[in-house]
Amino acid sequence: MEPSTRWPRMSGADEFGEIARLFRPLTHGAAGAFDLMDDAAVIPSRPGFDLVVTKDALVEGVHFPKGEAPDLVARKLLRVNLSDLAAKGAEPFGGFLAVAWPKAYGARDRARFAMGLSADLEAFGIDLLGGDTVSTEGPFVTSLTALGWVPEGRMIRRRGAQPGDRVAVSGTIGDGALGLSAVLGEIPDPEGQLASRYRLPFPRLDLREALRRFATASADVSDGLVADARHVAAASGVRITLDLDQIPLSGPAASWLEGQPDLIEALIRLATGGDDYEVVCTLRADAPKPAGLTIVGQVSEGEGLVTQIGGRVVDPGHGGWRHG
Template sequence: MTPADQQDEFGIIAKYFAPLTGGVGETFSLTDDAAILDVPPGQQLVMTKDMLVAGVHFFADDAPDLIARKLLRVNVSDLAAMGATPLGYLLGFGPTLGRDVAWIERFASGLALDQQEFGMSLLGGDSIVVPHDMTFSITAFGLVPQGKSLTRSGTKAGDTIYVTGTIGDGAVGLAAVQNKIADRDGYLAGRYYLPQPRVSVGERLHGVARAALDVSDGLVADLHHMAVASGVLIRVDANDIPLSGAVRRLLKDQKISLETIVTGGDDYELVFAAPPGTEQFIAQIAKETGVAINRIGYCAAGEGVEFAGPDGQLMDFAQTGYNHFR
């Protein structure tokens, strides 16, 4: 196949990326300097940006369609945490020298697949070729009713902490991809490659949750972000953390540690705080969306996060979650 760096950049954009436009806004088939986006009356625009770099967030030999889908999904997860409905995105595309057009085609096909799932379209972006360490970024846009966005702040003492789905699959999935643990049915690797943004839950949390965020850096670290932003103490019980069957078995067999599960990150579940009296609403959200929602703790006067282990004793962690500058 012909290397992408020997192809015409604008021909590649026209063939593989322009077809991803058209769902929203005026994009001019990616031939102009910028796009135009209207915001409907009564709505606010929510914006987020995440980057993925080879050797940090994915492996250079990962399937290009899976790289693209994870890139889009981690951004959609941020929109879900704000209670927003996905709308569109800008793409920063930086493959390495020597990637052929078949690789680019697979990357674009991954974006197309998840665009359809999340109701988004490409609005524009930029493309380059880098000498090493492929780098991709997305700036995603979503809509939320005026004044209804969810933030990390706002929770109060007495609120209950909930989390969607299961925790630990992403971090343990990375270990599976690295062949450090067994993953016979591929479930854990799948959870690592393709996180599940909880958009349907986030959209229903308006007027129910006081604060929310997605679990990307690690449950303990992200709860700490919420605690600091809200000025409260968050107390969590390890026995209440929802685990998948695969992670539960590995923990029981001492193949993985509880610390890895709650600090490893890459879960992309929603963790949120809700006041007393919202229990029935939350149960209804779980029923409507088919997404499990579990109570894992509560908020109290104080600061920081207290994590009670299986024996009820408070646990200390060497590192509470992922941090790029450590």
């Protein structure tokens, strides 16, 4: 993990020392990490497996509110990357970290970030293999490149859905969007469940084997169920119809929905809000529905995405988070 030479607050020796203190323990002794004392790492091969690589970044004020606790940012960073691996049917094993510390981040904040990352690396059995630290005049920015193994030729792509397949989604939908509103104080969240779902999504690594066996296409729900299902439809060259009144809801989300004056508008908000980090996938018509999945639509010939409520087509607008 190589420090920047443009660090205004500490000498190179001090920065190397901080990396050794904060991040070297996160390698868990992985041989290819070389104790973070080199400019690169070595990833060993695994016969019969493909290496799956994904990368997500978080920017303060864009992907999380300004002033968010550093340990929560670190944990969310890891989890959103693991969500991508989960949707591909991959088994995670390592990652490369990049952090741009703003001036306001002192030693305690940097240590707290490392502590949060350490807790989740340990919880998910993953090693830190390397990365980079720099300083910035702008907002706090961090990214992770996550690595995972999948049996050779078995990665589940967005492309692969076929007419006749069923569309399924894991967990519950809409908690991420409502959680952000709760964090911002826009809606009540007396038990803190919605805020927790937004801050600490849980990657669906538990579905790995089921997805490998039964899914024809898959994506993680980061931009919103509508947007990510649309990505699958476009990649597969098919039409996907989503029944928004069938999406699974948590208790807090269902309670929120009951209090909304416009059911259609509220369901569209839940299905387009993003930050759920569940999995949307397509299943063969003759495949059993794995536990933890809810059928929310179907695949047919054609193109694009159709959303309906009670059998009536509704317009979801742009459908979710748009990048740039």
